Amino acid sequence: MPRFAANLSMMYTEHDFLDRFAAAAADGFRAVEYLFPYEYPAEEIARRLREHGLTQALFNLPPGDWAAGERGVAALPGREAEFAESVQQALRYALATGCRRLHVMAGRVPEGADRDAMRRTYVANLRHAAQQLAPHGITALIEPINTRDMPGYFLNFQQQAHEVVAEVGATNLKVQMDLYHCQIMEGDLLMRLQRHLTGVGHLQIAGVPHRHEPDTGEVNYRWLFDEIDALGYDGYIGCEYRPRGATSAGLGWFAPYKDVQS
Numbered sequence: 001m002p003r004f005a006a007n008l009s010m011m012y013t014e015h016d017f018l019d020r021f022a023a024a025a026a027d028g029f030r031a032v033e034y035l036f037p038y039e040y041p042a043e044e045i046a047r048r049l050r051e052h053g054l055t056q057a058l059f060n061l062p063p064g065d066w067a068a069g070e071r072g073v074a075a076l077p078g079r080e081a082e083f084a085e086s087v088q089q090a091l092r093y094a095l096a097t098g099c100r101r102l103h104v105m106a107g108r109v110p111e112g113a114d115r116d117a118m119r120r121t122y123v124a125n126l127r128h129a130a131q132q133l134a135p136h137g138i139t140a141l142i143e144p145i146n147t148r149d150m151p152g153y154f155l156n157f158q159q160q161a162h163e164v165v166a167e168v169g170a171t172n173l174k175v176q177m178d179l180y181h182c183q184i185m186e187g188d189l190l191m192r193l194q195r196h197l198t199g200v201g202h203l204q205i206a207g208v209p210h211r212h213e214p215d216t217g218e219v220n221y222r223w224l225f226d227e228i229d230a231l232g233y234d235g236y237i238g239c240e241y242r243p244r245g246a247t248s249a250g251l252g253w254f255a256p257y258k259d260v261q262s
């Protein structure tokens with residue numbers, strides 16, 4: 001049975017961030033994920049997790065200057081020291097919250113940039129991150145993102161991500177397969193799941209193309225969840241979607257799974 005993580009950056013935004021933990025737990029979620037915890041003390045987040053019996057499934061490393069449009073620095077030559085510091089900051093939060101997965105964002109390709117140099121930087125930085133996280137049993141993840149939502153993002157395709165993982169050669173580096181992005185860029189979701197699932201450390205979902213509830217749009221997730229189960233996936237599925245209205249009112253799709261979350 002799929003285990004879902006409510007994405008608190010997109011869901012429950014009708015509540016203040018720290019109150020979203022209680023709201024997700026009240027709706028039956030047993031795990032949460034979000035983009036960034038860094039505005040809040042790690043101990044306060046840990047307290048909310050404990051209080052509501054939630055597992056922290058995933059969050060992201062600091063992404064550079066998000067407000068200025070940056071989307072990670074792992075593939076940006078010249079930003080290695082900042083990247084190394086971001087690994088340490090994320091590690092502190094991961095240890096405090098018991099989180100075992102960290103998403104490492106690559107960054108956008110600057111105008112006229114040398115993609116080969118970016119890839120070399122990306123591989124070296126990912127190797128560094130994996131080495132730092134390994135003693136703590138934490139897995140680093142990289143996620144192909146669609147070019148419509150995030151123009152210029154360095155990593156866009158599943159095969160490309162698995163090739164990077166192979167080149168880095170660390171057992172605690174895997175792919176975060178967001179089926180929303182994958183459907184937009186490549187489609188053929190089941191075949192791609194079959195081909196790549198052993199190298200996937202986290203799944204995410206959203207209706208396509210509007211990124212609303214998974215029971216809206218062109219992907220038949222109900223059917224796909226059974227197939228994912230049959231493939232033996234036992235990780236989390238992050239619900240990274242923007243509810244059409246109130247978050248709880250849009251959880252009809254979750255009802256068949258709610259009582260078997262762990």
Ligand SMILES: O=C(O)C(=O)[C@H](O)CO
Binds near residue numbers: 035103143
């Ligand atoms: O956008 C997504 O799909 C993500 O998972 C990110 O972590 C950040 O943009």
Ligand SMILES: [Mg+2]
Binds near residue numbers: 143178204
């Ligand atoms: Mg995602």
